Amino acid sequence: MPRKKKNIQRSATLHLTLPATSANLGPAFDAAALAMEIYLTIDARAASDFSIKAAGRDSATCQALQDNLILTTHCEVLEQEGLGFVPLALRIQNEIPIGKGCGSSAAARLAGVALANHFGHLRWSDAQIIGEASRRERHPDNASACWMGGLTIARMSSESEAQVACIRPKGKWPLLLAIPEESLATEKARGVLPAAYSRADAVLNIQNSLFLLAAFMEGRPELLAPSLGDRIHQPYRAPLCPLLPALQELNGKEGVLGAALSGAGPSVIVFLDPNSSAQKTKRTIAAHLEEKKLAAELLLTSIARRGARG
Numbered sequence: 514m515p516r517k518k519k520n521i522q523r524s525a526t527l528h529l530t531l532p533a534t535s536a537n538l539g540p541a542f543d544a545a546a547l548a549m550e551i552y553l554t555i556d557a558r559a560a561s562d563f564s565i566k567a568a569g570r571d572s573a574t575c576q577a578l579q580d581n582l583i584l585t586t587h588c589e590v591l592e593q594e595g596l597g598f599v600p601l602a603l604r605i606q607n608e609i610p611i612g613k614g615c616g617s618s619a620a621a622r623l624a625g626v627a628l629a630n631h632f633g634h635l636r637w638s639d640a641q642i643i644g645e646a647s648r649r650e651r652h653p654d655n656a657s658a659c660w661m662g663g664l665t666i667a668r669m670s671s672e673s674e675a676q677v678a679c680i681r682p683k684g685k686w687p688l689l690l691a692i693p694e695e696s697l698a699t700e701k702a703r704g705v706l707p708a709a710y711s712r713a714d715a716v717l718n719i720q721n722s723l724f725l726l727a728a729f730m731e732g733r734p735e736l737l738a739p740s741l742g743d744r745i746h747q748p749y750r751a752p753l754c755p756l757l758p759a760l761q762e763l764n765g766k767e768g769v770l771g772a773a774l775s776g777a778g779p780s781v782i783v784f785l786d787p788n789s790s791a792q793k794t795k796r797t798i799a800a801h802l803e804e805k806k807l808a809a810e811l812l813l814t815s816i817a818r819r820g821a822r823g
Contacts, residue, residue: 525599527631529555529624532662532817533609534616535690535782536654539741539773540721545666546616546658546776548817549688551608553620555583557628560602567605575605582618586625590645591633599632612696614776619655622646623821643667644674653677655776662820664729684732686816687791689783689798690775691756691809702777705749714744737784738764738771747774754778759805760798768794781809 531553536546563584567575578584588598611617623646630637637645643660647653647667653675657667661679670676721740728736741764751757760772760781768789775782785794791813802809 525559525632527555527557527628529553529557529627529821531555531620531624531659531821532616532819534619534655534658535614535773535775536616536652536658537743537746537774537776538725538782539747539771540718540743540745541666541725542718542743542745543652543654544668544722545664545725546654547664547682548658548662548820549615549690549814550817551615551690551812551814552606553609553617553624554606555624555628556604557601557632559632560600563600563602565603565605567603567607569605569607570609571607571611572605574611575607582621583625583628586622586646586649587628587632590626590629590635594629594633594635596633601628601632610692610780612698613692614697614774614778614780615690615692616655616659616776618699619646619650619659620821622649623656623659627821640670640674640676643677644669644671647675648673658820660820662817664816666726680726680729681818682729682732682816684734685787686729686734687785687787688814688816689785689791689795690812690814691760691781691783691798691802692812693756693779693807693809695779697753697777697779699777702750702753705753706746707749710745718743718745734770734784734787741771741773741784743773746777750774750778754781756781756802756807756809759802759807763798763801767797769798 532548533551565576609617626645646656653667657665657677664680666678724740763769764771768786770784772783
């Protein structure tokens with residue numbers, strides 16, 4: 514544990530709002546993600562000791578001081594910068610499902626980095642903040658979308674900095690998030706992936722990823738469904754994520770443009786036809802899952818145009 518910082522400014526506060534994210538988007542494995550209008554909200558102030566009051570989804574996990582991802586990241590960043598830690602009192606309101614492929618760990622790590630940056634007076638750039646969270650996540654897609662909003666393409670430009678291109682999708686892109694009860698560890702989801710792929714599989718994913726970007730940039734929903742095809746991760750993860758094959762059966766039908774795993778799963782992001790009733794499509798999806806004897810929380814949302822903010 515780093516040393517405690519002295520001479521704390523008791524009036525120092527920070528308000529953070531961080532969106533949930535959905536990474537991979539079918540073919541853009543470990544490269545692209547989008548932010549969703551589902552949020553983790555944090556009010557932090559300097560204090561004599563660490564404390565957390567949490568409400569909302571998974572509040573018991575959010576409120577636990579032991580192994581708390583936000584506070585651990587906050588302290589570790591200050592320690593690596595040679596600074597003593599600043600004890601914080603946090604108030605958390607959480608809407609992001611934890612362990613369900615919705616970017617909860619990226620949001621928590623970004624929050625910890627942002628708290629260290631603010632209370633430690635680090636003056637880090639966006640690239641450094643995203644890069645530090647991405648280094649801890651081991652990939653930059655979720656962190657970049659969470660911090661920047663919209664749809665992002667990201668890669669690590671160095672060990673500790675991320676290079677990010679941010680796209681503001683043209684037109685309306687209604688979304689439905691299907692969230693199962695069970696969680697899925699990212700390590701387990703990565704463990705089922707093969708060590709190598711054929712040239713044909715790699716080429717298909719490159720082509721589909723480019724058409725996927727074109728669909729968002731040009732506001733052309735008709736390009737989306739065929740662009741969600743993937744041979745890199747979804748075929749191997751489908752047995753762990755039964756919602757995916759079930760919802761893919763609705764691609765191009767009943768107001769559904771297409772479906773893809775959200776991150777590593779098990780949640781599924783469904784892109785809805787903007788010209789159809791979202792509520793009617795939600796009822797259709799619910800009936801389809803009931804017929805398949807699959808249970809999921811169905812949450813209507815949309816792309817968050819803004820990323821993390823104070």
